Amino acid sequence: MTSTSTPYRSARRAGRDGFAQVLHAEWTKFRTVRSRLIGTGAVPLMLVLFALLAGAGGNQQGSPPVPVGPHGGPVTDSFYFVHRPLGGNGSIIVSVSALRSSIAQGPGDLRSGTVPWAKAGLVIKKGTRQGSPYAAIMATGSHGVRMQDGYVNDTAGPPGRVSAESPRWLRLDRSGDTVTGYASADGTKWTRVGTAQVSGLGPTAQVGLFVASPSVAGGGGTAGSVSTATFEDLRTRAGWADGDWTGGQVGAGSPSFAGYPRNASGSFAGSGDRFTVTGAGDIAPAVRDSLPTGGHLRDLLAGTFAALIAVIVVGALFITEEYRSKMIRLTLSASPRRGRVLVAKAIVLWAVTFVAGAAGAILAAPLGERLARDNGVYIFPVSYSTELRVALGTAALLATASVLALSVGALFRRSAGAVAMVTVTVVLPYVLIALPFLPAGVAKGVATATPGAVFAVQQTLVPYHQVASNYTPYYGYYPLAPWAGFAVLACYAVAALAAAAVLLDRRDA
Amino acid sequence: MSAQGIVVAGLRKRYGATLALDGMSFTVRPGLVTGFVGPNGAGKSTTMRVVLGLDAVEEGTALIEGRRYRGLRHPLNHIGSLLDASALHPGRSGRDHLLWLAHSQGLAARRVDQVIEQVGLIPAARRKAGGYSLGMRQRLGIAAALLGDPPAVMLDEPFNGMDPEGIVWMRGFLRSLAAQGRAVLVSSHLMSEVQDTADHLVVVGRGKVIADAGVADLIAAASGNRVAVRTTAGTAAMRVLAQAGAAVAAVGRDTITVTGLSPDRIVGLLNECTVAFSEVSPHRPTLEEVYLELTREAVEFRTATPPEEVAR
Numbered sequence: 001m002t003s004t005s006t007p008y009r010s011a012r013r014a015g016r017d018g019f020a021q022v023l024h025a026e027w028t029k030f031r032t033v034r035s036r037l038i039g040t041g042a043v044p045l046m047l048v049l050f051a052l053l054a055g056a057g058g059n060q061q062g063s064p065p066v067p068v069g070p071h072g073g074p075v076t077d078s079f080y081f082v083h084r085p086l087g088g089n090g091s092i093i094v095s096v097s098a099l100r101s102s103i104a105q106g107p108g109d110l111r112s113g114t115v116p117w118a119k120a121g122l123v124i125k126k127g128t129r130q131g132s133p134y135a136a137i138m139a140t141g142s143h144g145v146r147m148q149d150g151y152v153n154d155t156a157g158p159p160g161r162v163s164a165e166s167p168r169w170l171r172l173d174r175s176g177d178t179v180t181g182y183a184s185a186d187g188t189k190w191t192r193v194g195t196a197q198v199s200g201l202g203p204t205a206q207v208g209l210f211v212a213s214p215s216v217a218g219g220g221g222t223a224g225s226v227s228t229a230t231f232e233d234l235r236t237r238a239g240w241a242d243g244d245w246t247g248g249q250v251g252a253g254s255p256s257f258a259g260y261p262r263n264a265s266g267s268f269a270g271s272g273d274r275f276t277v278t279g280a281g282d283i284a285p286a287v288r289d290s291l292p293t294g295g296h297l298r299d300l301l302a303g304t305f306a307a308l309i310a311v312i313v314v315g316a317l318f319i320t321e322e323y324r325s326k327m328i329r330l331t332l333s334a335s336p337r338r339g340r341v342l343v344a345k346a347i348v349l350w351a352v353t354f355v356a357g358a359a360g361a362i363l364a365a366p367l368g369e370r371l372a373r374d375n376g377v378y379i380f381p382v383s384y385s386t387e388l389r390v391a392l393g394t395a396a397l398l399a400t401a402s403v404l405a406l407s408v409g410a411l412f413r414r415s416a417g418a419v420a421m422v423t424v425t426v427v428l429p430y431v432l433i434a435l436p437f438l439p440a441g442v443a444k445g446v447a448t449a450t451p452g453a454v455f456a457v458q459q460t461l462v463p464y465h466q467v468a469s470n471y472t473p474y475y476g477y478y479p480l481a482p483w484a485g486f487a488v489l490a491c492y493a494v495a496a497l498a499a500a501a502v503l504l505d506r507r508d509a
Numbered sequence: 510m511s512a513q514g515i516v517v518a519g520l521r522k523r524y525g526a527t528l529a530l531d532g533m534s535f536t537v538r539p540g541l542v543t544g545f546v547g548p549n550g551a552g553k554s555t556t557m558r559v560v561l562g563l564d565a566v567e568e569g570t571a572l573i574e575g576r577r578y579r580g581l582r583h584p585l586n587h588i589g590s591l592l593d594a595s596a597l598h599p600g601r602s603g604r605d606h607l608l609w610l611a612h613s614q615g616l617a618a619r620r621v622d623q624v625i626e627q628v629g630l631i632p633a634a635r636r637k638a639g640g641y642s643l644g645m646r647q648r649l650g651i652a653a654a655l656l657g658d659p660p661a662v663m664l665d666e667p668f669n670g671m672d673p674e675g676i677v678w679m680r681g682f683l684r685s686l687a688a689q690g691r692a693v694l695v696s697s698h699l700m701s702e703v704q705d706t707a708d709h710l711v712v713v714g715r716g717k718v719i720a721d722a723g724v725a726d727l728i729a730a731a732s733g734n735r736v737a738v739r740t741t742a743g744t745a746a747m748r749v750l751a752q753a754g755a756a757v758a759a760v761g762r763d764t765i766t767v768t769g770l771s772p773d774r775i776v777g778l779l780n781e782c783t784v785a786f787s788e789v790s791p792h793r794p795t796l797e798e799v800y801l802e803l804t805r806e807a808v809e810f811r812t813a814t815p816p817e818e819v820a821r
Contacts, residue, residue, distance in 0.1 A: 008691040027612075336562050
């Protein structure tokens with residue numbers, strides 16, 4: 001039985017045994033199954049489709065325009081203003097001896113309480129048009145004296161609450177475009193709080209007293225408020241003559257102002273150097289809470305939800321289908337270095353999904369914005385670089401989620417289990433975040449520790465410390481920075497991939 | 510010799526309480542078709558998976574050209590295999606199935622077209638493999654095994670699902686592979702499938718080899734000193750011969766086999782008792798019978814004893 005024939009010699013010369021070949025094989029596998037191409041093609045389709053729906057959905061044509069500040073962002077510029085035009089340079093002084101606030105507990109039910117960012121003080125403003133340049137110095141409900149300008153700038157002055165026993169003197173000096181704010185406990189010894197360069201005040205600005213009282217945030221909602229301040233010792237100096245004061249509400253009907261609580265209204269009373277002023281509203285950047293009709297980029301990319309499900313299925317099936325058909329044995333016998341197979345699959349999947357996601361998001365975002373604006377819907381503005389970050393971040397989110405699904409698929413070796421598991425860990429946080437009633441602590445936990453933290457890449461809204469609001473993921477404010485949120489998902493995906501590689505190597509195929 | 514072909518030595522593997530491989534050892538030599546036969550569950554597929562580095566063993570080694578599979582750089586250039594013809598994505602065409610496999614070995618699409626032609630799959634190559642008959646899938650699997658033009662080929666139940674024409678083609682194909690000097694291992698649970706193809710047989714049962722010999726040697730050894738008697742009076746003949754101390758068994762409609770008596774003695778006894786018979790000759794068992802004899806012990810789940818098989 002000894003063989004007499006010469007053993008066969010393969011005519012195939014052994015080429016290089018590179019990772020590139022495993023990669024090439026996995027790419028060929030990916031592109032030669034139509035259902036996978038359809039699943040990946042669904043990603044840009046979903047993103048664009050949802051952007052079109054979201055953009056076309058709202059119609060706010062005819063509603064008053066959203067006031068925009070000198071920085072280009074939306075602002076709240078609604079407050080009670082007791083003012084008169086004053087030309088050239090000058091100085092204005094007043095003492096605030098009381099600031100009392102009431103908060104709406106229900107319809108028509110006003111109860112006195114603390115509004116931390118209730119404001120009473122002096123303002124110099126180009127005019128009464130909303131969004132015009134200004135600088136102001138004020139006493140606040142519980143943040144002491146503040147000097148503010150340009151809607152976003154805020155400088156802290158002496159702390160403390162005002163009362164009849166301890167009034168606070170405030171002073172604003174104008175010298176050209178330079179406005180300086182001072183505070184004093186006695187009206188003689190002044191402390192400089194801040195200096196602002198305010199361009200565009202014009203030769204004659206509106207100068208006077210103001211009271212603002214923003215909504216109070218809490219428990220996921222907001223409650224309207226109204227505040228009343230007592231001003232004494234009002235005088236103008238250094239070039240500004242005395243005259244009569246007129247009072248009125250600035251920005252009464254504005255998308256960024258919820259209006260006065262029921263049974264309350266703005267007013268002023270008094271004469272000479274003593275006034276009592278009641279007002280509501282704020283002079284501040286608008287946030288998602290204070291501009292409820294405004295949309296932001298995340299709303300337009302709602303298709304991420306549908307695309308996510310598609311990429312999870314494609315990712316998991318990329319390996320579980322091989323287990324189901326037992327083709328995995330052919331794969332692993334062709335490439336016995338098993339870890340390479342998994343990494344090659346991950347790279348192919350990530351790259352393909354990223355390209356599909358980027359194409360979709362780059363197309364969807366401007367398209368949706370355009371449609372929304374054509375319908376009169378205000379979209380929180382973003383810079384080009386932010387828009388690009390959101391688009392690429394969304395693509396990276398989808399790509400990394402698909403790699404997570406692949407890894408879990410390799411661990412479970414079953415499609416249903418893997419798809420269910422990854423859907424629960426990534427899509428469920430998305431759904432939870434979209435629930436307005438979720439307690440803020442839970443929502444922030446979900447957006448920090450779960451793979452759902454990745455949705456921070458779609459964050460475009462900026463929280464402001466001087467605006468009390470519900471800065472929760474529901475409103476589009478995430479606890480983590482965009483790429484930090486992405487890193488959380490990436491960590492999950494890498495950990496799952498590593499675990500899958502170890503098990504793939506150890507288990508019988 | 511050890512550096513050529515496939516050498517399996519002392520494989521031992523357990524799945525829970527079941528001992529799947531119990532010291533499995535054999536060699537597949539170049540230039541021969543080695544039949545790997547045994548009942549279902551004897552450990553044939555497990556052995557093949559171990560050879561391909563897919564399953565780990567507790568003990569033993571499996572070497573291809575003297576090397577472990579998982580250390581091979583381009584494994585398909587060393588050994589081609591077909592474990593499960595249905596292990597493919599139904600949505601992918603046969604050609605694309607071979608294409609990804611070729612790319613994994615750094616082979617060009619040209620080589621894919623060559624093997625497609627070699628197995629006669631050209632008309633179906635660009636159709637979705639999900640629509641293939643089992644016979645076509647077997648051909649596709651063979652094409653995959655040949656992709657790297659390997660000196661060793663290992664096929665698990667390649668005759669399954671093939672029509673008679675396909676079986677004839679497969680036999681010729683396997684013979685030609687061996688004639689080129691390749692080591693060919695073909696498993697089957699049906700001896701009839703390999704008896705006209707194999708030069709050498711490895712018969713296995715319960716995870717170990719129970720016979721490892723050339724086909725001719727095996728038949729000669731298995732015939733023992735049995736004698737076949739052709740008679741229409743089978744019952745009477747069996748009674749007479751059993752009384753004389755022989756072990757008798759009915760093997761066909763008018764044939765019985767006798768162990769423990771010489772042909773001369775049998776003729777004498779039958780004549781004495783006037784039992785008619787037409788032929789008494791030394792028994793030439795078919796390979797099927799040899800196989801059944803060898804694996805009788807090893808079959809784990811047997812059906813009830815056939816009625817014509819009478820005990821001594």
